[in-house]
Amino acid sequence: MPSPTRRIFDPHIHMTSRTTDDYAAMYDAGVRALVEPSFWLGQPRTSPASFYDYFDSLLGWEPFRAAQYGIAHHCTLALNPKEANDPRCLPVLDELPRYLLKDGVVAVGEIGYDAMTPAEDTALAAQLELARTHELPALVHTPHRDKAAGLARTLDVLRESGLPPASVALDHLNETTVGPAADSGCWLGFSIYPDTKMDPDRMVRILRVHGTERVLVNSAADWGRSDPLKTAHVADAMLAAGFDEDDVDQVLWRNPVAFYGRSGRLRLDATAPEAQLFEGNSILRGGE
Numbered sequence: 355m356p357s358p359t360r361r362i363f364d365p366h367i368h369m370t371s372r373t374t375d376d377y378a379a380m381y382d383a384g385v386r387a388l389v390e391p392s393f394w395l396g397q398p399r400t401s402p403a404s405f406y407d408y409f410d411s412l413l414g415w416e417p418f419r420a421a422q423y424g425i426a427h428h429c430t431l432a433l434n435p436k437e438a439n440d441p442r443c444l445p446v447l448d449e450l451p452r453y454l455l456k457d458g459v460v461a462v463g464e465i466g467y468d469a470m471t472p473a474e475d476t477a478l479a480a481q482l483e484l485a486r487t488h489e490l491p492a493l494v495h496t497p498h499r500d501k502a503a504g505l506a507r508t509l510d511v512l513r514e515s516g517l518p519p520a521s522v523a524l525d526h527l528n529e530t531t532v533g534p535a536a537d538s539g540c541w542l543g544f545s546i547y548p549d550t551k552m553d554p555d556r557m558v559r560i561l562r563v564h565g566t567e568r569v570l571v572n573s574a575a576d577w578g579r580s581d582p583l584k585t586a587h588v589a590d591a592m593l594a595a596g597f598d599e600d601d602v603d604q605v606l607w608r609n610p611v612a613f614y615g616r617s618g619r620l621r622l623d624a625t626a627p628e629a630q631l632f633e634g635n636s637i638l639r640g641g642e
């Protein structure tokens with residue numbers, strides 16, 4: 355059982371792909387707030403309108419669903435790196451500015467490189483500029499393949515953007531990329547996955563070497579093989595390794611609050627809303 359005071363903020367999780375059972379289990383494990391970055395659906399989108407319906411659901415329906423389980427929901431919006439390569443999706447870049455004005459949006463993201471193409475260069479630079487002009491942080495995904503080269507190129511583009519490092523989180527880091535990422539002054543994001551990539555014990559070893567400052571730990575849970583309780587598993591692994599409750603609170607609550615708090619838009623007092631309906635729909639099935 356988590357301690358009664360444990361509070362967890364998952365700074366990167368795709369709840370649209372998850373169930374109400376996940377929300378209930380996350381609440382039981384101490385999750386009280388989260389950020390859902392916009393990303394691709396697995397299935398390629400064929401028109402910009404598909405993005406707008408998705409963005410609207412990240413600003414409306416999904417926060418409503420989260421609030422039913424006592425969890426504060428925020429989002430980051432962007433044209434994701436993968437779909438930046440599809441010319442059909444590029445008009446999204448022109449619509450983004452009006453979405454970035456909305457209250458539930460706490461950063462521009464996920465942006466960054468997937469295959470490091472010229473189209474991705476263009477979309478990344480344009481969206482870093484949007485973050486700068488909207489005074490929002492940026493959530494920057496580092497590539498899963500060719501990680502060291504991908505990070506080096508990402509850091510070059512970030513320097514050119516003029517966005518302060520304190521407004522940037524570099525996500526999906528691991529042992530090979532944490533050093534140069536830490537030197538950049540950016541926030542350090544780690545996605546904890548089942549079996550592959552980063553796991554809780556590897557995360558604890560990185561915390562031992564690099565400390566708890568500027569570290570963000572997320573589950574990145576989505577429609578793929580993933581686990582929305584990985585943040586809680588890291589908390590348990592930290593305590594087992596000799597970190598104390600205050601260290602856990604810093605990494606799993608105060609750090610993400612400080613990073614996304616730069617937007618001025620966090621709402622951390624979510625309680626279940628009086629209304630059981632969102633635009634006439636509820637999460638219940640059948641009779642009242």
Ligand SMILES: [Zn+2]
Pocket residue numbers: 366368391393464574576
């Ligand atoms: Zn993601």
